[in-house]
Amino acid sequence: MKKDRALALGAEALSITAVIGKKTFGGMDQAAFASFSQDRNPLHMDPVKARRFLSGAQVVHGVNLLLTALDMLVAGDCRLTEINRVACEFKVAVNLGEEVTYVLEELSADRIVIHGYLTSVVCTKITLFFGEPRTIDATSPVGRQTIEVGGLAEPLNLSEQECSQFSANLTWNDRTADQVCSIYPALSAAYGVNFCQAFATLSYIVGMVCPGLNSMFLSLDVKIAECWRSTRQLSFHVSKFEDRIKLIDMQVDDGPLFGVIKAFRRPEPVRQPGLDELTAFVGESEFRAMDSFVIGGSRGLGELTGKIIATGGGKVTLGYAIGKDDAERVRDEINKRFSGVCDIRRIDINQIGDAAAMLATKDAVFYFPTPVISKKINTIFSQDVFQKFLEFYVYAFSALCYRLEALATKRIRVFYPSTVFVEDRPNGMTEYAMAKAAAELMIADMNRVLNHVKIHVVRLPRLKSDQTNSIFQVKTEHNIDYLLSAVRGTAAL
Structure with a gap:
């Protein structure tokens, strides 16, 4: 039965370790994703400020790496209608001007695994799990502040204490639909603009809200809810803050996606003695x-x-x-x-x-x-x-x-x-x-x-x-x- 499901996805047309696409991410790609997602963290958008962060240069948005891979997969006639969970690890930062090669590493009755490579190094690991979208018992969290995607002129600069207790509801509209269709034509045509916007909102959460300014997206592992086509709100709260390495676990608990996103609160640029x-x-x-x-x-x-x-x-x-x-x-x-x-x-x-x-x-x-x-x-x-x-x-x-x-x-x-x-x-x-x-x-x-x-x-x-x-x-x-x-x-x- 699971084998039949895998074949129904059209994935039989892709051989194991097949290259599904390559992309060099440039300044126009960066600007387009930032305009669509509204994640304008200087790590991604300001070459002068980015040189003072851990990467030393501008970094491609992690969610852009993920959605680009999914767009390539769909463009290759692989239908994802029965994917109910997406996990992605951002292992190595990708700088502007670097080429990422996406390779199908595993196709089984349960999952598809894709690696994004910088030369021989895995920079992104994507795992797609088969199954029906989940019905969730939405709790409609109360008492949380509501932040509109695009409503922040600058990323928040949360302290460690603020990060450890933060929660919010994120809302968005479909004003960027044309941009989404331009950036991810195959993915948006097959699964709709809201699918892409929901994942882009995860980038906005990390880069603009929590931790905000001093952030580094580490991973996401989210299930897809039945309401993924129409619901334009995500709710999240910080479930764990590991002080020693400044690792933040955030639980996405209401909306079209639900699961866990992880991010580091990276150290601020070094201040020299006065x-x-x-x-x-x-x-x-x-x-x-x-x-x-x-x-x-x-x-x-x-x-x-x-x-x-x-x-x-x-x-x-x-x-x-x-x-x-x-x-x-x-x-x-x-x-x-x-x-x-x-x-x-x-x-x-x-x-x-x-x-x-x-x-x-x-x-x-x-x-x-x-x-x-x-x-x-x-x-x-x-x-x-x-x-x-x-x-x-x-x-x-x-x-x-x-x-x-x-x-x-x-x-x-x-x-x-x-x-x-x-x-x-x-x-x-x-x-x-x-x-x-x-x-x-x-x-x-x-x-x-x-x-x-x-x-x-x-x-x-x-x-x-x-x-x-x-x-x-x-x-x-x-x-x-x-x-x-x-x-x-x-x-x-």
Whole structure:
């Protein structure tokens, strides 16, 4: 009987491990899903803010990955009329511009399993279970606030305490029907717009409501109710909050879908120490003779380096690539305390151009650019990842130093942050450590032959920054101690 049901779904036309489709998710795809779902979390929609989150770049909405797979499946003549439960795990973040390959991995009398792959890594696991839609005894929860999908201009920023006790009713209308049909033509034609909207509302819950701003969708496991074609409301409440890893279980308990969605409350972007804290460590005039430029000074370790120099009486220009708002924030914080000592300037390390002449007038240059590089393949070594690290940490740095040498009329001190990972490599850091090791060898030779440019290299431990931020507690060293020592060592050259 179950075998007959599977065959009735049309799934016999798909062989096991068959590729059912491929898609590269671009900016237009992202904007279309955000407009339809109203999930406009900056993790998905703001390239500047997203660079400060765990992913380091914009991430494709998880529910978009799911609905895209279902649309491809239906377009391949696989009818899902007897699917009564959908489970989906979002295992690896998919960044804009990455191609996902959807593969049918299992077809049995009970289920269909689809994997979404980034190269060889499973980024999404989808399981569809056969059965009739369920009749649920709707409780129509009372006392919960009602939030209209699209009614929030910005995502809520719930505290951990607020997350642990949150509940709400979500309502939507069919004003986005044309968009749904455009994005998922086969799925919406076969099962209606409301089917897609119900799942998109799960994305809205996580990205805009709870946890909201600082969210990461982990998984969903929901059953389909008999009312899935017509009901435009979902109710949910937080059923469990695991404080140690900030994992939130939310029970969807009324509407066309019912089950559990899981999300992390991800850590907020790292705040570097302020000027008040630095005055306890930095002498008020110890860097008075320094006029410095910090490449990558809008955030993280570069931001803190700029603050240290200013606290010590020096002048500093903060270089940024795309984070102008962050650079202005740091500049204003510094100048409010030390009037007029800090400026900002956009700089592209791969196209130094006219900026080289300005850099050559500085006493010191600190090198903290941050590439957006994510390794998502199951191999010890990736040539592509290694090449990208080399471009930032070796080629661009070498070109900068030789350009400064050609223009300099005085000694220019340059700080290069290497890493203890050269000797003690965590898993997945092989390419990064190799690039830093190559830079160290190159710098040793450059220090022997360059006359005006002198480079100070320090192997820094894991320090607290956006790049080392983690849902799980990871030991980091004290940022001020190591960076203050680095600035002092550079000044002493």
